[in-house]
Amino acid sequence: GNSVTQMEGPVTLSEEAFLTINCTYTATGYPSLFWYVQYPGEGLQLLLKATKADDKGSNKGFEATYRKETTSFHLEKGSVQVSDSAVYFCALSDPGANSKLTFGKGITLSVRP
């Protein structure tokens, strides 16, 4: 079956530090890959996505590249802000299964001033 593995958290960084959150996946077929963010007290929001190999998704300074050879979709940001503090979920969508999403466990990012 499909699965998504995220690095263990939580992660605490100082403002303007570089961020990498690792995500690897196992899937049959050709899934689309997503990063969702959940700010405190709010629902999940789509941060970025990539639908095929070598695609790069980007939004709000965050980037992730769909790497088929390493089955990875690591999230990066060059300079984090306090407002980036949230829980980040990596997910994949199986186009052959009604676009059901399989989520990783999520990782909490705290950015201190």
Place this chain on the structure above:
Amino acid sequence: GAVVSQHPSWVICKSGTSVKIECRSLDFQATTMFWYRQFPKQSLMLMATSNEGSKATYEQGVEKDKFLINHASLTLSTLTVTSAHPEDSSFYICSATRAGLAETQYFGPGTRLLVL
């Protein structure tokens, strides 16, 4: 655009009672709606998928008689937790997809249920 709301945002109930949670797509017609459950510090677990006018498809291990899902219109789905028990306490989240953008799910803010 693509806003999904849930009501109530939190609910406390006594053991043995039933609780209904509503999920609405406010500015689009939702071809499919999903219901998830999120335990503290854990990921989202898909409970069921529902399409308007048809029966929901439940994931393995989810009791369909306990978690009743009704998708009566293209903008409304409801989840009823019947005869709730303390172990049903959790954060319930819905999401919806719109026609032509089936891969992107728009999430509601969630409903926190506490069963005493």
